[in-house]
Amino acid sequence: MDPLIVSILLIIVGAALVITEANIPGGYLIIPGLDLLVIGIYGCIFPDLLFTWYTVAIAIVLTIPVIIGTIYLYKRLGGSVPPSTTVAGSLVGRDGVVVIETNPDNLKGKVKIGSDTWSADSDEVIPVGTEVTVVASEGVHVHVAKK
Numbered sequence: 001m002d003p004l005i006v007s008i009l010l011i012i013v014g015a016a017l018v019i020t021e022a023n024i025p026g027g028y029l030i031i032p033g034l035d036l037l038v039i040g041i042y043g044c045i046f047p048d049l050l051f052t053w054y055t056v057a058i059a060i061v062l063t064i065p066v067i068i069g070t071i072y073l074y075k076r077l078g079g080s081v082p083p084s085t086t087v088a089g090s091l092v093g094r095d096g097v098v099v100i101e102t103n104p105d106n107l108k109g110k111v112k113i114g115s116d117t118w119s120a121d122s123d124e125v126i127p128v129g130t131e132v133t134v135v136a137s138e139g140v141h142v143h144v145a146k147k
Helices: 003-023 030-045 053-078
Strands: 095-100 109-113 116-122 131-138 141-146
Touching: 003 030, 030 053, 095 116, 109 131, 109 141
Parallel strands: 116 141
Antiparallel strands: 095 109, 095 131, 109 116, 131 141
16 A cells, blocks of 8 residues: 555544544543654655654654653643542431432432432322422432421
């Protein structure tokens, strides 16, 4: 196959990977994308050397700093703040809305409290849309009463 055509294909695939990573970050597609872009440009400039061991050496030498730089960049972008969690015990006294009817001794009911939805039961049947208050919690479910 013609080295110039292969080089152009490498540039196209590399650019597609870099663009994909820019739009959907986190897949580390930037690493092969940049490698393919550089090797494609190298192949356009030196087409006679594209299918030699020089290309392999360039790819290996290029990959190491790209990996280190990508990991450093993602660590900087991601920050070090731990994800927030909600403990069921901290919900006692909070208000919510029933999204699936609650029943006594049945955890099929669901209550939305803030932005989270919790399994819930109650002492009486509480229909969908009713405002409730959490009166107790156990594990990952809550016990609610009409507000």
